[in-house]
Amino acid sequence: MEAKSVISKLPYSKPFLFVDAIEKLDDNGIAGYYTFHKDEYFYEGHFKDNPITPGVILTECMAQIGLVCFGIHLLKDELDKGINIAMSSTEIDFLKPVFPEEKVKVISQKIYFRFNKLKCKVKMLNSQGEVVCNGTISGMLILKGS
Amino acid sequence: MTSEEIYAKLQPIIATYLPEDVSADNINRDADLTQELNINSAHLVDVVLDVEDAFDIELSNNDLETLRTVNDAIAIVEKKVKK
Numbered sequence: 001m002e003a004k005s006v007i008s009k010l011p012y013s014k015p016f017l018f019v020d021a022i023e024k025l026d027d028n029g030i031a032g033y034y035t036f037h038k039d040e041y042f043y044e045g046h047f048k049d050n051p052i053t054p055g056v057i058l059t060e061c062m063a064q065i066g067l068v069c070f071g072i073h074l075l076k077d078e079l080d081k082g083i084n085i086a087m088s089s090t091e092i093d094f095l096k097p098v099f100p101e102e103k104v105k106v107i108s109q110k111i112y113f114r115f116n117k118l119k120c121k122v123k124m125l126n127s128q129g130e131v132v133c134n135g136t137i138s139g140m141l142i143l144k145g146s
Numbered sequence: 147m148t149s150e151e152i153y154a155k156l157q158p159i160i161a162t163y164l165p166e167d168v169s170a171d172n173i174n175r176d177a178d179l180t181q182e183l184n185i186n187s188a189h190l191v192d193v194v195l196d197v198e199d200a201f202d203i204e205l206s207n208n209d210l211e212t213l214r215t216v217n218d219a220i221a222i223v224e225k226k227v228k229k
Contacts, residue, residue: 088188115210117191
């Protein structure tokens with residue numbers, strides 16, 4: 001129930017929304033899914049005749065699920081006016097490629113959320129359960145009008 | 147703890163989060179952390195968290211709102227350490 005309302009509050013839309021579903025959500029962390037469809041716009045050029053999901057897109061997917069969806073949950077009732085968000089730092093290791101039509105799972109755990117800054121330990125798994133990338137991501141979540 | 151001692155402990159913390167084009171020589175008690183030293187809002191939070199650890203204190207949202215200059219930081223720490 002809450003998962004759907006969180007996704008509806010995301011400030012993204014196609015072709016830059018990388019969240020399909022949220023599986024688990026509490027005050028310590030989140031887990032969610034996204035499937036990279038073969039017609040995503042970036043496969044046309046990354047790479048020529050050899051489509052592989054760009055690392056920046058994997059990072060974006062991890063940030064949208066692991067920080068923004070999670071942050072919307074953490075801010076709950078204060079959210080009526082919406083939020084301004086900004087990624088502030090990332091440190092990610094990329095371990096395996098993600099190909100078109102792969103479904104990935106993002107798992108994020110809170111390191112801290114203080115003074116509007118959310119820092120999380122985030123990892124992405126493929127459908128075999130292998131870690132494709134992991135690291136830490138931080139961002140600022142500032143309520144509009146504050 | 148004197149304000150001089152606090153200042154000495156603050157300097158290396160602030161220096162860690164300075165952008166590459168700002169030298170640690172620019173740190174002085176009157177320096178504005180975000181406007182003059184160019185520390186962005188995300189790194190300002192890192193400064194605050196490191197200050198909390200270094201002095202074993204906890205800052206509130208109100209404290210953060212009063213934090214502009216290095217002197218403000220010294221005053222906040224002085225007030226909290228005394229308690």
